[in-house]
Amino acid sequence: MILLQSSSKFLLQTLLNRVNNLEKAVELDYQWVEFGDVRYHIQVTMKNPQYLSLSVSLPIPPPETIFYGGLPVGALEAIKAAYIGIVQILDPPRDGFNLTLKLNLSKLPAQDEQRQVLLVKIASVREVVLGAPLAVVLRSLSSKTVSPNLNQLVAIVHRPKESFFVLPQAEKVTVIFPMRFKDSIDTILATSFLQELIEARRSAGLQNAPLCSWSLSPPPELKEVPAEALSANAGFVTFVIYPRHVEGKKLEKTVWSLSTFHAYASYHVKCSEGFMHSRMRRRVDSLIQALDRAKPDSEASMGTGQSKSFKGLSLKDSRTNSSS
Amino acid sequence: MDAATSRPAVVIDNGTGYSKMGFAGNIEPSFIAPTVVAVNESFLNQGRTPSKANWQAQHSAGVMADLDFYIGDEAVAKSRSSSSYNLSYPIRHGQVDNWDAMERFWQQCIFEYLRCDPEDHYFLLTESPMTAPESREYTGEIMFETFNVPGLYIAVQPVLALAAGYTTSKCEMTGVVVDVGDGATSVVPVAEGYVIGSSIKSFPLTGTDVTHFIEQLIRERGEHIPSEDSFEVARKIKETYCYTCSDIVKEYNKYDQEPAKYIKQWKGIKPKTRAPYTCDIGYERFMGPEIFFNPEIYSGDTSTPLPSVVDKCIQSAPIDTRRALYKNVVLSGGSTMLKDFNRRLQRDIKKIVDERMQATTARHGEELKVQPVEVNVVSHPIQRYAVWFGGSVLASTPEFFAACHTKADYEEYGSTICRTNPVFKGMY
Numbered sequence: 001m002i003l004l005q006s007s008s009k010f011l012l013q014t015l016l017n018r019v020n021n022l023e024k025a026v027e028l029d030y031q032w033v034e035f036g037d038v039r040y041h042i043q044v045t046m047k048n049p050q051y052l053s054l055s056v057s058l059p060i061p062p063p064e065t066i067f068y069g070g071l072p073v074g075a076l077e078a079i080k081a082a083y084i085g086i087v088q089i090l091d092p093p094r095d096g097f098n099l100t101l102k103l104n105l106s107k108l109p110a111q112d113e114q115r116q117v118l119l120v121k122i123a124s125v126r127e128v129v130l131g132a133p134l135a136v137v138l139r140s141l142s143s144k145t146v147s148p149n150l151n152q153l154v155a156i157v158h159r160p161k162e163s164f165f166v167l168p169q170a171e172k173v174t175v176i177f178p179m180r181f182k183d184s185i186d187t188i189l190a191t192s193f194l195q196e197l198i199e200a201r202r203s204a205g206l207q208n209a210p211l212c213s214w215s216l217s218p219p220p221e222l223k224e225v226p227a228e229a230l231s232a233n234a235g236f237v238t239f240v241i242y243p244r245h246v247e248g249k250k251l252e253k254t255v256w257s258l259s260t261f262h263a264y265a266s267y268h269v270k271c272s273e274g275f276m277h278s279r280m281r282r283r284v285d286s287l288i289q290a291l292d293r294a295k296p297d298s299e300a301s302m303g304t305g306q307s308k309s310f311k312g313l314s315l316k317d318s319r320t321n322s323s324s
Numbered sequence: 325m326d327a328a329t330s331r332p333a334v335v336i337d338n339g340t341g342y343s344k345m346g347f348a349g350n351i352e353p354s355f356i357a358p359t360v361v362a363v364n365e366s367f368l369n370q371g372r373t374p375s376k377a378n379w380q381a382q383h384s385a386g387v388m389a390d391l392d393f394y395i396g397d398e399a400v401a402k403s404r405s406s407s408s409y410n411l412s413y414p415i416r417h418g419q420v421d422n423w424d425a426m427e428r429f430w431q432q433c434i435f436e437y438l439r440c441d442p443e444d445h446y447f448l449l450t451e452s453p454m455t456a457p458e459s460r461e462y463t464g465e466i467m468f469e470t471f472n473v474p475g476l477y478i479a480v481q482p483v484l485a486l487a488a489g490y491t492t493s494k495c496e497m498t499g500v501v502v503d504v505g506d507g508a509t510s511v512v513p514v515a516e517g518y519v520i521g522s523s524i525k526s527f528p529l530t531g532t533d534v535t536h537f538i539e540q541l542i543r544e545r546g547e548h549i550p551s552e553d554s555f556e557v558a559r560k561i562k563e564t565y566c567y568t569c570s571d572i573v574k575e576y577n578k579y580d581q582e583p584a585k586y587i588k589q590w591k592g593i594k595p596k597t598r599a600p601y602t603c604d605i606g607y608e609r610f611m612g613p614e615i616f617f618n619p620e621i622y623s624g625d626t627s628t629p630l631p632s633v634v635d636k637c638i639q640s641a642p643i644d645t646r647r648a649l650y651k652n653v654v655l656s657g658g659s660t661m662l663k664d665f666n667r668r669l670q671r672d673i674k675k676i677v678d679e680r681m682q683a684t685t686a687r688h689g690e691e692l693k694v695q696p697v698e699v700n701v702v703s704h705p706i707q708r709y710a711v712w713f714g715g716s717v718l719a720s721t722p723e724f725f726a727a728c729h730t731k732a733d734y735e736e737y738g739s740t741i742c743r744t745n746p747v748f749k750g751m752y
Contacts (some may be wrong), residue, residue, distance in 0.1 A: 009437060010354045032347045032354060035441040120683050160327070182443060183472050267435050270442070274431055274470045275390045278424040 007123035178232035346717035357396030417451035464742030475728035484714030485656035499652030531659035547603035567663035573661025630674035670701035
C-alpha cells in the first residue's frame, strides 16, 4: 500500500535527465538527505560531462555492528557485483562520506530497457550498500549452504546509532528489530500498530508470510547483546524468514523490506496521525454546524455559518449582536 | 544543539500552480510538481447503511480512501486515465483552501518525493503576504503534531524572492516584488525585510490569462486545433514562442512585411484520431504578454496596466522608502520569464516617473532642482523559482535555526507562536 520504493526518486530523475542530455555539458552539484540519515551528494563537472560522481554517507554505526573500511560487511563485493563495468569506487571517498562512486555514463547499455534497469539499480545504491550484510545471510539461506556464522548474532545498522539483529539458524533466519520512537504519542501509536500487524498476520490470506511476533521485553535470542543496544520503547518485533521467502527474485524485495522496516512503521505512524487529524477536523466542523443549527432564528438569519468577518455585518446587525 | 541542525533544512514553497520542494543549500529545488491531489472517492460513496455488519466494511473503505491518493503529475495522469479519482486543488489564490488535501500533499512530498524523515529536519514553508495568522497556526499545528518536525519557519514569499538576489548582488532587503504566478499576481513592497502590508496591490491578470488569451486569438483566427487540446497547446506556445514587444503597431508592421521571418509553425497530433495537424503562430507571440501592459485588450473590467500598478504601489508606500523601492523592482514567478518582460516593465515605469518629475519641475520653475529617480527592474535567471531559491539561501545560514519555532516552544506555548515569524537580523 504505502511501501517505500527502493530507488531514490530524485537520484533516478537526475540520472535519467543526465543520460538523455549527455552531449549537453552542465555543472551539477547537489546534496540531499534521506530517511535513516543517509546523505547523498552528486557532482558533474563541465570538464567531464560523461562522468558523474555519487557519494553516499551512511548513518553512524553503533558499537555492536561490524564495519570494514567505513562500509558494512559485504558491501564492497555487492557494489562490484551490481554495477559491473560502469562504476569505479574511489578510494579514499569524498570527505565526510563513506563511499564515492564514479559513474561513466557513456558506458551504459544502449538498449532502453536494460539501461532503465541499470539506472534504477544505481538509484537504489542505498539498498545495495546498507542491505549487503543481510543479503549475504539471506542468500546463504536460499542456497541452503551452511552459513559460516551459524547461530551467531549479526548486528546491522539501519538508523543513526541503532541497529537490528539477525540470527542465522539452520533452515531459517530470525530478524529482530528493537523499535524506538522519539515522541511519546508516536510510541503509543507504533505499539498498537505493531500489535495490529501481528494480528493481521494471523488472517487466512497471509498463511505464507513470514512468522512475526511482538514483545515488550527483549526476546531470548538477544540475551548476549549489551543492554544499551536494547533500550527500545515500542517493544521488539521478530520476523522468521524461511527459504521460501528468499527464492530467486524475492530476495531483493525481502532485503529492502526488512532493512527499511523501521522507516515503514514510522511512515505509517505519521500517516495515521494525519488521518486522525482530518477526522477530528471533520468532527469539529459537524459539531459547529450542530451548534449553529441550535441558535435561535434571529441570529441564524445573519448567516453565522457563512460570515467569516465583521464586514459582512451591517452596523445595525452588529449592535443587536453585541446587546444580545 | 541537536543533530537536526547539522542536516540541511527542507524548503517547500507551495504555490497555487506548482509546488517547489528541496533541501536548503542547493541551487535548484529537487522537485517541481503541480499542487494537486487526486483522491479516490469511490470508496466513500458505496453503501451508507448504518448496519452493524457493514461497519467493518465501511471502516476499511475509509482506510482505503485515506491511502489511495496521488499528488503532482501522477495525480493528473491518474485523473485522466480513470474516472474514480477526483482532482482537488488545496491552494486557491495563494491561500490554503482544503486542509485535508494540503496535509496529504505534504505527506507525499515528504515521504514519497523527498523521502526524508520529518523528525530529522527543520522546515521552511512559505505563504503569501495576505495569509491570515490563523492559517499559519493551522500550518504549525499540522507540522508539529502530524509530522513532529523539530523546527518550523513560515516565510513570506516576496521577502524570499528579494533574498534570492542575495548571491547575485549585494543583499538588499528593500524592494518591490512583482510576482506573476499561475494563479495570482501581486505587487508587494518590502522595506528592510518587512512587508508594507497596507501598500500591497494585486493585479487581476495572471499567467493563466495569458494562456487563455492566446487560445482565444488562435481560435478566432480559425486555426485547426482540437478543442480538447487547445489550452495545453496555447500554454506550450506561450512558453516557447512568446515575447514582450516595445510597440504593438511597429510589431504588426514587422509581421506584415516579413511574415516568413516571424510567423512560426506548430506541429501536433490530435489526441483522439492520431492525425497530425499544423497551425500558424502569428501575432499572439507578442499579443499574449501584452495584456499586462494593455489589459483592456483582454478583459473589460481592468484598464490599469501593470506598470501603473507598480507605480501606485510605490507611491502609497512611506515616503522615505520610495527611492529605494524604485531602485529595486524584483521579478518572481514563471510568467515573468517571458522574453524582455523586465525591459518593458522598466521602460514603462520610468516613463511614468519621468512624466511626474517633469510636471514637478514645470510647477516649481527653475529654482527647485529635482534629483532624478533611478528605476531598476532586476531580473535573474532563477526567476521561475526565485521564492524557493531565496528560501534555500536563507535556510542555509546559521541564523535560520535560531529564528525557527522549535517543537519545545510549540509544546510550551501552543500553536499561537506560529502567528509571527521573526525577520532575520543577521542577513544584512
